[in-house]
Amino acid sequence: MNPARPLAVWITPQLPGALGAFPAAVRGLEVPPGIVDVAALLEREGLEPDLLLQDERLAPRTLLQGLERLDCPKVFWSLDPHLNHHWQAPYAALFDAVAATQKHWAGLLGAEKARKDWVTWSAPPAPWIPHAERPHRTAFVGRVTGHRPVRAGFVKHLRERWSAFVHGDLPHAEVLPAYCSARVAPGESIQGEITQRLFLSASAGCAVVDPLIDNGLEDLFEPDREVLTYSHVLELDEALARLEADPALAERLGRAARERHAREHLPERRVEALGRLALAAERVAPAGAEARRLFWLSAARCTESGHLPAPRDEVLEGVGGYGGDPECLAALGALLALAGRAREALGPCLRLLSGPGAGHAGLAACACALALRLGEAETAAGAYALFARASGEPPLESRTPAGICRGMSGALARRGALWRPGFAFDPERHLAASAVEFLHLAHALDPRDLETCRRIEALLRGLPGSDLVRVAHLSTLTLHRPKDYRLGAALGLADLKAFRAREGLEELRLARLRALEQGRLPAFEGFLRAADPGGSVERALAWTG
Incomplete structure (x- = not known):
C-alpha cells in the first residue's frame, strides 16, 4: 500500500457524491449486474489498487x-443483509472486512477474523421548511407490491385513518423533496430493519414515527426527543393523534431529528466510517480452492433467489465442480430442481449423505426435499434416517410426506436454521431448506393438518415481518379451538402488528369474553399487560372491569 496516498477502487459506490470524505484517493467503477471478473476489470482500467471496496448493488446483483x-x-458493504443473508454469508467471507446497514447483522457476515462494523444508511441534507408551510400533514414514500402485504395494510390504514399522502414509486431523487412537503412521517419496515426512509424523513425535518424493534434505532435517534416509536397499529395511532393535537411538538421533533441527522448521519459520515474500516483491514480472506468454492456457492444461492443475471449453465458448472462439498451439492440440487432436473440431483445427494456428508443438515434437507419433489416419500424417509443416525436426531414420528417435513423442520430448527429472510419461498418451485420452509411444504402437502399450523405459528413468533403469516395460521387454529382465549389473544395482537386494527380489537374482545367465561380473566389481563406494556390496547377497548 502506498503510505502517502493509497488508491481505493470502489465498485458500484452507493454514495458517489461523498467519496471525497474517504481517507484515500478513490476511483469509483460502475459495473454491470451479473458475474464480473474483477482482476480482468482492473487490468482493463489500468488500476492497481491498494484497497478494494464493493457496495451491494440492489435489484440485480453483481458478484x-x-x-x-x-x-x-477488500471490503464489502452489505445494504440489505436482512433480505440476502442466504447468499451473502459465503460471499462476504471472500472479503477482509465487512460492513452492514443493520446492527444485528453486522457481526454475522464475513470470515471469522475479518473486521466488521455497523455502517447504516444516510441521507443528504435538506433545506429547512417550517411545518406551517408544508402542504401535507402526513406522508409515506414506499412501493406497495404483492410481495409486501403488511405494507399494503399499513398504507391502507394511513390513508383511511389519517388521510396520508402516499407516494408509491417515486424516483430516488424525488423522495427527499416529498418528505420536505410533509410534517409527519410514519415509517414501516419489512423485517424490522433500519430503513433509508428514516434518514430521509429526519433530514427533511419531519416528525418521524418509526417501529420500535431492537434494531439500533435508539443508537441513531433519541426516542421521544428526536423520534416517536410504536410497536403496533394502536400505538401508531396514538402517536399520530398526539402530533396532530400538538403541531408545535411535531415541529420540535422534526428540528431535533434534523439536527441529529446533520451531526451524525450525512453520507460523508458513512464514507468516513468505511474508510476507517478499510484502512484497518488485514488480509484474512481465504484464498485458492476455498475462495473459489465460496464464490460459486454464493453464485448458486443468489441464482436460486432470482437475483443474479448470469447464465444458469455457467453457475451449474461452477458449483458442480465442488460436488464433494455438502453445501455446494445442496446448492446444486436446488438449482437443478428449479430447472426440472430433480432426478439428476437426488443420486449424488444420497451418495454423499451415505458417506462423509451423513451428518450435514443442509444436505439432508436437500435430499429429503428432492425425494419429496419426485413423489418418493420412502426415499425421503431413508435420507432422513441416514442423517438422524449420524447426527443423533430422533427418528421420524410419521413417514408420510408431511411427517417427513415436520421431522426435517425440527432438526433444522434445533440448528438455528429457522428461515431464509428475504427468500420468497414457493413450495411449487423451490426446495425447502429451512425449518419454516419445510413446514410450509408440509402445509401445502396437507392443508388440514393443525399440528403443522401450530408449529409454523410457533416458529414465526417473534420473527420480524411474519405477523400476517401468523394471522393466517392462528385464524385456522382458533376456528378449530374457539374457546382457547390464549389463541384468540395471540391472533388479535398479530392482527395489530399487521396493521389490522378493527380485526385485532374484535379478536381481543372475543378472547377477553372467553377468558371471563372460564374464570381466567386475571390471567388474560396479565398476558395482555406483558404483551402491551404501553396499555394502548386496553385504552382502545375502553375496558372498565
Missing part, C-alpha cells in the same frame, strides 16, 4: 469473481 487474486485488502 466479483477472482477476489482472491487481488493483492490488497
Whole structure:
C-alpha cells in the first residue's frame, strides 16, 4: 500500500457524491449486474489498487469473481443483509472486512477474523421548511407490491385513518423533496430493519414515527426527543393523534431529528466510517480452492433467489465442480430442481449423505426435499434416517410426506436454521431448506393438518415481518379451538402488528369474553399487560372491569 496516498477502487459506490470524505484517493467503477471478473476489470482500467471496496448493488446483483487474486485488502458493504443473508454469508467471507446497514447483522457476515462494523444508511441534507408551510400533514414514500402485504395494510390504514399522502414509486431523487412537503412521517419496515426512509424523513425535518424493534434505532435517534416509536397499529395511532393535537411538538421533533441527522448521519459520515474500516483491514480472506468454492456457492444461492443475471449453465458448472462439498451439492440440487432436473440431483445427494456428508443438515434437507419433489416419500424417509443416525436426531414420528417435513423442520430448527429472510419461498418451485420452509411444504402437502399450523405459528413468533403469516395460521387454529382465549389473544395482537386494527380489537374482545367465561380473566389481563406494556390496547377497548 502506498503510505502517502493509497488508491481505493470502489465498485458500484452507493454514495458517489461523498467519496471525497474517504481517507484515500478513490476511483469509483460502475459495473454491470451479473458475474464480473474483477482482476480482468482492473487490468482493463489500468488500476492497481491498494484497497478494494464493493457496495451491494440492489435489484440485480453483481458478484466479483477472482477476489482472491487481488493483492490488497477488500471490503464489502452489505445494504440489505436482512433480505440476502442466504447468499451473502459465503460471499462476504471472500472479503477482509465487512460492513452492514443493520446492527444485528453486522457481526454475522464475513470470515471469522475479518473486521466488521455497523455502517447504516444516510441521507443528504435538506433545506429547512417550517411545518406551517408544508402542504401535507402526513406522508409515506414506499412501493406497495404483492410481495409486501403488511405494507399494503399499513398504507391502507394511513390513508383511511389519517388521510396520508402516499407516494408509491417515486424516483430516488424525488423522495427527499416529498418528505420536505410533509410534517409527519410514519415509517414501516419489512423485517424490522433500519430503513433509508428514516434518514430521509429526519433530514427533511419531519416528525418521524418509526417501529420500535431492537434494531439500533435508539443508537441513531433519541426516542421521544428526536423520534416517536410504536410497536403496533394502536400505538401508531396514538402517536399520530398526539402530533396532530400538538403541531408545535411535531415541529420540535422534526428540528431535533434534523439536527441529529446533520451531526451524525450525512453520507460523508458513512464514507468516513468505511474508510476507517478499510484502512484497518488485514488480509484474512481465504484464498485458492476455498475462495473459489465460496464464490460459486454464493453464485448458486443468489441464482436460486432470482437475483443474479448470469447464465444458469455457467453457475451449474461452477458449483458442480465442488460436488464433494455438502453445501455446494445442496446448492446444486436446488438449482437443478428449479430447472426440472430433480432426478439428476437426488443420486449424488444420497451418495454423499451415505458417506462423509451423513451428518450435514443442509444436505439432508436437500435430499429429503428432492425425494419429496419426485413423489418418493420412502426415499425421503431413508435420507432422513441416514442423517438422524449420524447426527443423533430422533427418528421420524410419521413417514408420510408431511411427517417427513415436520421431522426435517425440527432438526433444522434445533440448528438455528429457522428461515431464509428475504427468500420468497414457493413450495411449487423451490426446495425447502429451512425449518419454516419445510413446514410450509408440509402445509401445502396437507392443508388440514393443525399440528403443522401450530408449529409454523410457533416458529414465526417473534420473527420480524411474519405477523400476517401468523394471522393466517392462528385464524385456522382458533376456528378449530374457539374457546382457547390464549389463541384468540395471540391472533388479535398479530392482527395489530399487521396493521389490522378493527380485526385485532374484535379478536381481543372475543378472547377477553372467553377468558371471563372460564374464570381466567386475571390471567388474560396479565398476558395482555406483558404483551402491551404501553396499555394502548386496553385504552382502545375502553375496558372498565
